[in-house]
Amino acid sequence: MLDADFFRRWMTITAASVDREAERLTALDSPIGDADHGSNLQRGFRAVRDTLEKEPPTTPGAVLVQAGRLLISTVGGASGPLYGTLLRRTGKALGEAVEVDERQLAEALRAGVDAVRQLGGAAPGDKTMIDALVPAVDALGDSFAAARDAAEEGAVATTPLLARKGRASYLGERSIGHQDPGATSSALLIAGLVAAAAD
Ligand code: ADP
Ligand code: MG
Ligand code: MG
Numbered sequence: 001m002l003d004a005d006f007f008r009r010w011m012t013i014t015a016a017s018v019d020r021e022a023e024r025l026t027a028l029d030s031p032i033g034d035a036d037h038g039s040n041l042q043r044g045f046r047a048v049r050d051t052l053e054k055e056p057p058t059t060p061g062a063v064l065v066q067a068g069r070l071l072i073s074t075v076g077g078a079s080g081p082l083y084g085t086l087l088r089r090t091g092k093a094l095g096e097a098v099e100v101d102e103r104q105l106a107e108a109l110r111a112g113v114d115a116v117r118q119l120g121g122a123a124p125g126d127k128t129m130i131d132a133l134v135p136a137v138d139a140l141g142d143s144f145a146a147a148r149d150a151a152e153e154g155a156v157a158t159t160p161l162l163a164r165k166g167r168a169s170y171l172g173e174r175s176i177g178h179q180d181p182g183a184t185s186s187a188l189l190i191a192g193l194v195a196a197a198a199d
Contacts, residue, residue: 001099007063008052009196015045017188028181032168037079037181044075044083060100064091078166079182082116082129083189089115106140113137126164127175129182131157136190144193151190155183 018025018041026038048067057063068088071080090112094100100108113133122128136151156179163175166182 001101002060002105003099004056004058004060004063006196007060008056009199010192011045011052011063011067012049013195013199014189014192015049017192018042018045018185021185021188025181025185028179028184032163032171032175032178033181034167036077037185040075040077040079041083041185044071044080047071047074059094059096059098060105061091061094061096064088064094067091078120079129079185082120082182085119086112086116086133088112102144103141106137109140110137120165122165125161127158127161127168127180127183128163128165129180129186131155131161131180132183132186132190136186144197148187148191148194151187155179155187158183 018038022038022042024038025041026035029035029037047070051066051070052063057066064087068084068086068091071087072084074080075083090108093108093111094104097104113130116133117123117130120128120130122130124130124134132151132154135154136147139146139150158180159178160176161180162173163169163171163180168175168180
């Protein structure tokens with residue numbers, strides 16, 4: 001079973017990997033965006049980490065709702081509301097339970113990803129974070145490791161795609177040949193599940 005501690009570890013591990021990969025995420029956002037994705041998420045996940053430390057919520061749902069709210073209020077840009085919605089909606093779907101199992105997490109994350117799709121209007125293949133998140137959620141029924149691999153493959157597979165949403169879409173054909181920064185950071189988020197389970 002997964003308790004609030006597991007979800008706190010998931011968020012702090014993600015904060016650490018966003019810190020480590022911030023320059024790479026910003027570099028990916030340079031040719032097809034405005035070169036701020038790494039710094040945007042770094043600001044957001046640092047706030048998440050600091051607040052979780054100061055005011056640790058006691059249920060899995062509350063951890064994710066708090067993290068989502070902080071991302072919405074600190075990240076800005078396109079990715080703040082999208083990541084914030086992902087975590088908030090996933091947290092809400094987990095309800096008040098003190099512990100949840102992997103299947104409940106997979107279902108809740110599916111609800112979170114659906115909310116991101118609704119908010120941003122992106123479908124699979126549009127070269128966004130959705131291209132990492134949808135395969136991850138599909139694989140989550142098998143294992144966290146399968147979800148991590150699916151997200152990573154989904155992120156890499158955005159390279160040949162034409163962007164249809166977000167800033168990268170302004171470039172049209174010139175968006176082809178670059179990996180999407182948001183799909184790349186989504187793969188970091190999903191990889192955090194494996195690390196949180198191993199800790
Ligand atoms: P901004 O584009 O406002 O500078 P970021 O650079 O932080 O925001 O985030 C860019 C990422 O957000 C993209 O790489 C993409 O994955 C994601 N994104 C942008 N628009 C959408 C959308 N409508 N739906 C889903 N994801 C999106
Ligand atoms: Mg940007
Ligand atoms: Mg920006």
